[in-house]
Amino acid sequence: MDIAKVVGSITSVSKIEQLKPVKLFVVHVLDGDFQNSGKYIVAVDTIGVGYGDLVLITTGSAAKMTEITKEIPTDTSIVARMDGLEGEK
Amino acid sequence: MDIAKVVGSITSVSKIEQLKPVKLFVVHVLDGDFQNSGKYIVAVDTIGVGYGDLVLITTGSAAKMTEITKEIPTDTSIVARMDGLEGEK
Amino acid sequence: MDIAKVVGSITSVSKIEQLKPVKLFVVHVLDGDFQNSGKYIVAVDTIGVGYGDLVLITTGSAAKMTEITKEIPTDTSIVARMDGLEGEK
Amino acid sequence: MDIAKVVGSITSVSKIEQLKPVKLFVVHVLDGDFQNSGKYIVAVDTIGVGYGDLVLITTGSAAKMTEITKEIPTDTSIVARMDGLEGEK
Amino acid sequence: MDIAKVVGSITSVSKIEQLKPVKLFVVHVLDGDFQNSGKYIVAVDTIGVGYGDLVLITTGSAAKMTEITKEIPTDTSIVARMDGLEGEK
Numbered sequence: 385m386d387i388a389k390v391v392g393s394i395t396s397v398s399k400i401e402q403l404k405p406v407k408l409f410v411v412h413v414l415d416g417d418f419q420n421s422g423k424y425i426v427a428v429d430t431i432g433v434g435y436g437d438l439v440l441i442t443t444g445s446a447a448k449m450t451e452i453t454k455e456i457p458t459d460t461s462i463v464a465r466m467d468g469l470e471g472e473k
Numbered sequence: 474m475d476i477a478k479v480v481g482s483i484t485s486v487s488k489i490e491q492l493k494p495v496k497l498f499v500v501h502v503l504d505g506d507f508q509n510s511g512k513y514i515v516a517v518d519t520i521g522v523g524y525g526d527l528v529l530i531t532t533g534s535a536a537k538m539t540e541i542t543k544e545i546p547t548d549t550s551i552v553a554r555m556d557g558l559e560g561e562k
Numbered sequence: 563m564d565i566a567k568v569v570g571s572i573t574s575v576s577k578i579e580q581l582k583p584v585k586l587f588v589v590h591v592l593d594g595d596f597q598n599s600g601k602y603i604v605a606v607d608t609i610g611v612g613y614g615d616l617v618l619i620t621t622g623s624a625a626k627m628t629e630i631t632k633e634i635p636t637d638t639s640i641v642a643r644m645d646g647l648e649g650e651k
Numbered sequence: 652m653d654i655a656k657v658v659g660s661i662t663s664v665s666k667i668e669q670l671k672p673v674k675l676f677v678v679h680v681l682d683g684d685f686q687n688s689g690k691y692i693v694a695v696d697t698i699g700v701g702y703g704d705l706v707l708i709t710t711g712s713a714a715k716m717t718e719i720t721k722e723i724p725t726d727t728s729i730v731a732r733m734d735g736l737e738g739e740k
Numbered sequence: 741m742d743i744a745k746v747v748g749s750i751t752s753v754s755k756i757e758q759l760k761p762v763k764l765f766v767v768h769v770l771d772g773d774f775q776n777s778g779k780y781i782v783a784v785d786t787i788g789v790g791y792g793d794l795v796l797i798t799t800g801s802a803a804k805m806t807e808i809t810k811e812i813p814t815d816t817s818i819v820a821r822m823d824g825l826e827g828e829k
Contacts, residue, residue: 393560395559397556399554408553410558424476424505426474427474431667440693443533443726444533445801447535448538457535464667465666469659469660470662471660480649485644485645487609489608489628489629491628492642499649534624544627547563570825573823573824576820576821576823578819580805604741626802626805634805635803637741683776698754711799713812716813736766738749
């Protein structure tokens with residue numbers, strides 16, 4: 385999983401049926417120093433996030449392993465809000 | 474998912490049976506500033522797009538989770554047209 | 563999927579049983595300008611290609627979704643020969 | 652799999668149910684010279700690790716193939732502690 | 741698949757049960773000119789290799805499609821020894 389920051393949301397009228405019930409957020413992936421890595425991803429929200437939140441995103445087949453995303457063709461989902469970081473870092 | 478721009482389509486006579494009914498588009502993946510990232514991908518269309526459209530592409534096993542692509546060996550599918558972007562960005 | 567050029571083939575005596583019936587080609591992945599991107603991949607052929615052909619390769623679990631590759635532990639398969647490109651590009 | 656060093660752990664209150672029972676560690680992926688590659692990942696622990704440990708991480712669908720992670724939407728899991736390296740390197 | 745060179749093996753006491761019966765090798769991924777690309781991976785051996793061998797590695801879900809690896813949480817497996825390369829390259 386990667387640590388990312390929620391920065392926007394996508395407006396889309398034409399999309400496949402499965403994507404219609406979910407909210408699509410644009411997140412910036414953070415690097416090891418919690419700075420913007422320059423990489424963004426569009427992710428399905430599964431927990432209820434807002435702009436500016438630090439979140440964990442999961443990718444690949446894992447992105448479809450939540451109650452909300454199991455029928456949704458997403459390759460990236462937001463699965464946790466990050467409240468803090470402990471350790472040596 | 475990534476945001477991409479539809480720029481072309483592939484003509485192919487020799488291809489496996491499963492790919493014959495679908496339309497293959499060349500898309501340029503956009504970076505965080507909506508500029509061409511220099512990366513292109515060939516994607517199966519599932520919604521009916523045209524050249525110049527901004528779209529969302531999904532990759533990996535998710536690319537096969539639509540009605541149109543479920544039997545198709547694609548690693549990338551176009552699943553939404555992007556109409557706008559809201560938020561902090 | 564990516565556009566690639568077939569440049570060689572692999573000779574291998576010691577390999578797992580599943581790989582024995584298939585032909586393994588070395589392909590160079592092309593960039594957005596149809597130049598060699600510097601990245602090569604070894605791919606299983608599913609359509610009958612030759613050196614110099616421009617082809618489409620599919621990766622990940624999709625690489626195993628053809629009649630020829632469904633029991634083969636490959637992460638990349640050649641699924642179409644590219645005859646042309648239309649559009650804005 | 653990649654070799655990584657455990658450097659921290661994530662504190663999170665809002666997360667999907669499946670992630671609640673597991674411990675999430677921040678690991679730094681090491682390069683070929685056992686130096687920090689600059690890339691970090693958040694991984695689920697399956698063996699009981701501590702800060703500073705050198706570990707092996709597995710990614711993609713393999714990350715869900717352990718007793719602990721089989722129902723968990725993780726794309727990266729810690730599956731071994733590395734005790735040594737033999738060979739030409 | 742990628743072409744890689746076997747350069748070492750991992751010693752590990754603490755690992756999940758599924759990894760105990762297999763041998764874990766460190767391989768260096770080679771670039772298009774058969775030079776070390778600077779990228780290494782830890783791979784499960786399925787054919788019996790030794791240090792210095794040139795091998796093919798497969799990644800992702802394909803890495804678990806061999807008799808030896810089908811229950812093993814690996815994202816990379818060695819599936820062939822490379823004996824030669826023919827073609828334009």
